[in-house]
Amino acid sequence: NAGVTQTPKFQVLKTGQSMTLQCAQDMNHNSMYWYRQDPGMGLRLIYYSASEGTTDKGEVPNGYNVSRLNKREFSLRLESAAPSQTSVYFCASSLGGYTEAFFGQGTRLTVV
Amino acid sequence: GIQVEQSPPDLILQEGANSTLRCNFSDSVNNLQWFHQNPWGQLINLFYIPSGTKQNGRLSATTVATERYSLLYISSSQTTDSGVYFCAVDILTGGGNKLTFGTGTQLKVEL
Numbered sequence: 458n459a460g461v462t463q464t465p466k467f468q469v470l471k472t473g474q475s476m477t478l479q480c481a482q483d484m485n486h487n488s489m490y491w492y493r494q495d496p497g498m499g500l501r502l503i504y505y506s507a508s509e510g511t512t513d514k515g516e517v518p519n520g521y522n523v524s525r526l527n528k529r530e531f532s533l534r535l536e537s538a539a540p541s542q543t544s545v546y547f548c549a550s551s552l553g554g555y556t557e558a559f560f561g562q563g564t565r566l567t568v569v
Numbered sequence: 570g571i572q573v574e575q576s577p578p579d580l581i582l583q584e585g586a587n588s589t590l591r592c593n594f595s596d597s598v599n600n601l602q603w604f605h606q607n608p609w610g611q612l613i614n615l616f617y618i619p620s621g622t623k624q625n626g627r628l629s630a631t632t633v634a635t636e637r638y639s640l641l642y643i644s645s646s647q648t649t650d651s652g653v654y655f656c657a658v659d660i661l662t663g664g665g666n667k668l669t670f671g672t673g674t675q676l677k678v679e680l
Contacts, residue, residue: 488666499670507666555600557617
């Protein structure tokens with residue numbers, strides 16, 4: 458089992474460019490999440506999808522959009538990247554509700 | 570929103586020493602997890618422990634939900650234990666799916 462897989466692992470963007478971060482899980486989990494981690498801080502929730510077909514905003518959703526493509530895949534899109542979006546992005550999944558979450562290996566994004 | 574405080578923020582140990590990391594939270598929770606972020610940035614699940622005590626090898630954790638804290642014990646520390654330890658909680662009335670992370674404890678284990 459691969460668990461939670463994110464692509465790409467590293468990315469450099471210029472201000473104003475767009476990109477999509479991909480996430481896939483093979484654990485048959487219902488819920489998926491996107492977090493960002495800034496230096497010296499814990500992770501903050503950007504968006505989550507409690508189940509296929511639903512998405513909701515988390516703590517820091519501005520500047521992002523998400524798509525729950527199917528039960529396995531949950532993508533995060535930056536339409537017009539800004540330097541403030543330089544961060545490490547983590548995707549996670551869980552069965553749902555108050556259950557254990559498992560994280561991908563992260564995507565390190567730099568916006569110049 | 571819920572506040573999650575971890576202490577100490579930084580910790581340096583000699584190999585073989587024991588340590589206790591603490592996580593305080595400001596609301597009733599229905600989910601609490603401990604993670605280890607290794608020097609390569611990977612988040613590794615240590616414990617899913619909304620209440621009670623669990624042990625896994627040299628690590629153990631205790632959550633006292635009624636008093637709103639959790640403790641992570643590391644015994645006989647090794648250099649591979651270095652990294653950042655995070656606790657994350659999900660509040661009882663939040664409907665699930667919203668882990669809030671503390672700012673972590675940075676641990677360095679030296680020879």
